[in-house]
Amino acid sequence: xxxxxxxxxxxxxxxxxxxxxxxxxxxxxxxxxxxxxxxxxxxxxxxxxxxxxxxxxxxxxxxxxxxxxxxxxxxxxxxxxxxxxxxxxxxxxxxxxxxxxxxxxxxxxxxxxxxxxxxxxxxxxxxxxxxxxxxxxxxxxxxxxxxxxxxxxxxxxxxxxxxxxxxxxxxxxxxxxxxxxxxxxxxxxxxxxxxxxxxxxxxxxxxxxxxxxxxxxxxxxxxxxxxxxxxxxxxxxxxxxxxxxxxxxxxxxxxxxxxxxxxxxxxxxxxxxxxxxxxxxxxxxxxxxxxxxxxxxxxxxxxxxxxxxxxxxxxxxxxxxxxxxxxxxxxxxxxxxxxxxxxxxxxxxxxxxxxxxxxxxxxxxxxxxxxxxxxxxxxxxxxxxxxxxxxxxxxxxxxxxxxxxxxxxxxxxxxxxxxxxxxxxxxxxxxxxxxxxxxxxx
Amino acid sequence: xxxxxxxxxxxxxxxxxxxxxxxxxxxxxxxxxxxxxxxxxxxxxxxxxxxxxxxxxxxxxxxxxxxxxxxxxxxxxxxxxxxxxxxxxxxxxxxxxxxxxxxxxxxxxxxxxxxxxxxxxxxxxxxxxxxxxxxxxxxxxxxxxxxxxxxxxxxxxx
Numbered sequence: 001x002x003x004x005x006x007x008x009x010x011x012x013x014x015x016x017x018x019x020x021x022x023x024x025x026x027x028x029x030x031x032x033x034x035x036x037x038x039x040x041x042x043x044x045x046x047x048x049x050x051x052x053x054x055x056x057x058x059x060x061x062x063x064x065x066x067x068x069x070x071x072x073x074x075x076x077x078x079x080x081x082x083x084x085x086x087x088x089x090x091x092x093x094x095x096x097x098x099x100x101x102x103x104x105x106x107x108x109x110x111x112x113x114x115x116x117x118x119x120x121x122x123x124x125x126x127x128x129x130x131x132x133x134x135x136x137x138x139x140x141x142x143x144x145x146x147x148x149x150x151x152x153x154x155x156x157x158x159x160x161x162x163x164x165x166x167x168x169x170x171x172x173x174x175x176x177x178x179x180x181x182x183x184x185x186x187x188x189x190x191x192x193x194x195x196x197x198x199x200x201x202x203x204x205x206x207x208x209x210x211x212x213x214x215x216x217x218x219x220x221x222x223x224x225x226x227x228x229x230x231x232x233x234x235x236x237x238x239x240x241x242x243x244x245x246x247x248x249x250x251x252x253x254x255x256x257x258x259x260x261x262x263x264x265x266x267x268x269x270x271x272x273x274x275x276x277x278x279x280x281x282x283x284x285x286x287x288x289x290x291x292x293x294x295x296x297x298x299x300x301x302x303x304x305x306x307x308x309x310x311x312x313x314x315x316x317x318x319x320x321x322x323x324x325x326x327x328x329x330x331x332x333x334x335x336x337x338x339x340x341x342x343x344x345x346x347x348x349x350x351x352x353x354x355x356x357x358x359x360x361x362x363x364x365x366x367x368x369x370x371x372x373x374x375x376x377x378x379x380x381x382x383x384x385x386x387x388x389x390x391x392x393x394x395x396x397x398x399x400x401x402x403x404x405x406x407x408x409x410x411x412x413x414x415x416x417x418x419x420x421x422x423x424x425x426x427x428x429x430x431x432x433x434x435x436x437x438x439x440x441x442x
Numbered sequence: 443x444x445x446x447x448x449x450x451x452x453x454x455x456x457x458x459x460x461x462x463x464x465x466x467x468x469x470x471x472x473x474x475x476x477x478x479x480x481x482x483x484x485x486x487x488x489x490x491x492x493x494x495x496x497x498x499x500x501x502x503x504x505x506x507x508x509x510x511x512x513x514x515x516x517x518x519x520x521x522x523x524x525x526x527x528x529x530x531x532x533x534x535x536x537x538x539x540x541x542x543x544x545x546x547x548x549x550x551x552x553x554x555x556x557x558x559x560x561x562x563x564x565x566x567x568x569x570x571x572x573x574x575x576x577x578x579x580x581x582x583x584x585x586x587x588x589x590x591x592x593x594x595x596x597x598x599x600x
Contacts, residue, residue: 013458017461017462082450103454104460
């Protein structure tokens with residue numbers, strides 16, 4: 001499908017002629033004779049380019065550009081000015097217009113300008129997408145996640161160690177990355193390693209590097225990941241899987257700020273910030289003698305716990321929308337919406353795999369849905385409340401159910417108590433009582 | 443009378459005509475509706491331009507005493523009024539061009555015609571037409587009252 005261009009001119013003849021001419025170049029052309037109505041249309045629908053007349057009775061082209069700016073609309077604009085009104089054209093470009101063309105319009109010249117503007121617009125879009133992939137945007141609607149980001153931002157500039165805990169798939173690496181990107185080290189490397197994914201006999205040489213001849217196959221010197229992260233941040237995921245002997249070595253690195261590559265007698269000074277993460281209960285591991293207590297206290301200067309997705313339901317729909325946008329852009333397919341049925345299903349689902357599971361579900365749904373709306377998703381939601389494996393006393397289970405139900409209900413009804421009361425079939429007073437009882441934000 | 447004052451609008455008309463002609467040259471790529479639309483644009487713009495130059499040269503002639511407006515009974519579109527036939531014809535054509543509504547409501551009553559439409563001038567040439575209507579009073583017994591939504595022609599009592 002051709003690029004979408006909207007032409008705004010109060011002269012209907014000009015609109016018709018330009019539409020016919022530009023359509024023949026393969027663009028998808030829309031026209032609007034009222035700039036006020038055009039503004040609403042641009043806000044509702046995505047256009048790739050705006051061709052704008054300068055002299056219009058309702059609103060001048062320059063005033064229109066100001067309004068676009070105010071509404072944070074970044075669609076490139078080409079201003080059509082009368083021959084001789086170069087001042088307007090220069091002013092328009094100062095205000096952010098991509099280019100101008102003087103009337104009477106030379107269509108060949110206009111086509112060149114349009115193609116350049118579209119190319120730039122594509123590059124900008126690509127850059128934004130790449131940036132969002134690189135910096136991994138964090139969607140945080142729930143109060144818990146907002147608080148976590150606030151803490152992360154506060155501690156980011158200080159070189160203190162951070163221990164991030166949370167179930168698998170909650171986004172521990174993203175928070176580590178967020179801290180790095182908000183720190184003074186942001187222009188230096190962020191190196192991530194999953195301690196559980198590398199065999200323990202290789203982990204030492206991976207972390208500390210080695211000297212030539214240190215072991216069979218070590219034909220050259222090799223820098224370790226700690227050294228690779230010089231000046232930046234090293235993220236050690238699944239720190240609970242680090243073997244005891246390496247725990248000792250890591251403790252020394254943290255204390256002395258120096259490393260000794262395998263096979264070397266010399267220590268090297270390092271300047272690296274350490275962020276660690278785990279989904280295991282490190283305190284319990286310390287008690288069981290599986291994790292060194294001194295290392296635990298050394299890495300746990302700033303603890304950050306990310307709650308599982310089922311405990312922050314306000315994040316589910318915004319995250320789902322974020323993934324839809326990302327996957328639709330990635331696969332080059334039109335944007336899709338979630339049906340109410342799907343939203344409801346997502347809010348009731350337990351997400352044992354957390355955000356990662358939601359991401360996979362949405363990717364599958366985006367690729368398998370043909371229309372504009374995602375009508376169903378391949379997950380099974382139990383109609384009953386899911387007990388965890390340990391059977392709890394009835395009172396506790398009931399309270400857990402009520403809290404969970406209330407959170408889902410409030411998210412679904414966007415915190416409209418009247419609507420929530422209607423949906424749940426209970427009085428508003430009962431809802432307010434439960435909100436107070438469970439300390440939920442109304 | 444300065445023609446240079448209307449340069450911008452004239453350029454715009456010329457551009458529309460040129461662009462239309464260019465499009466028609468490659469008419470195979472156009473749908474029948476598009477050909478019709480372009481033809482109408484050419485026709486309408488030609489009418490406007492012709493009327494503009496006709497009125498412009500008439501005013502010049504009157505100013506140089508080269509044309510003396512007559513004051514007689516004129517019948518235009520079944521309406522009988524009092525004035526100069528040429529000027530009256532231009533007045534009727536101007537009203538049609540100035541009107542922005544698809545339908546122009548005409549209400550003839552004795553010694554009076556009320557045109558109801560949308561008559562706000564949108565460019566210099568349209569402003570010229572409004573000025574022409576105002577000047578037309580001087581050359582006939584016609585009284586012309588112009589608002590954005592109504593043009594009232596009355597005659598005979600002056």
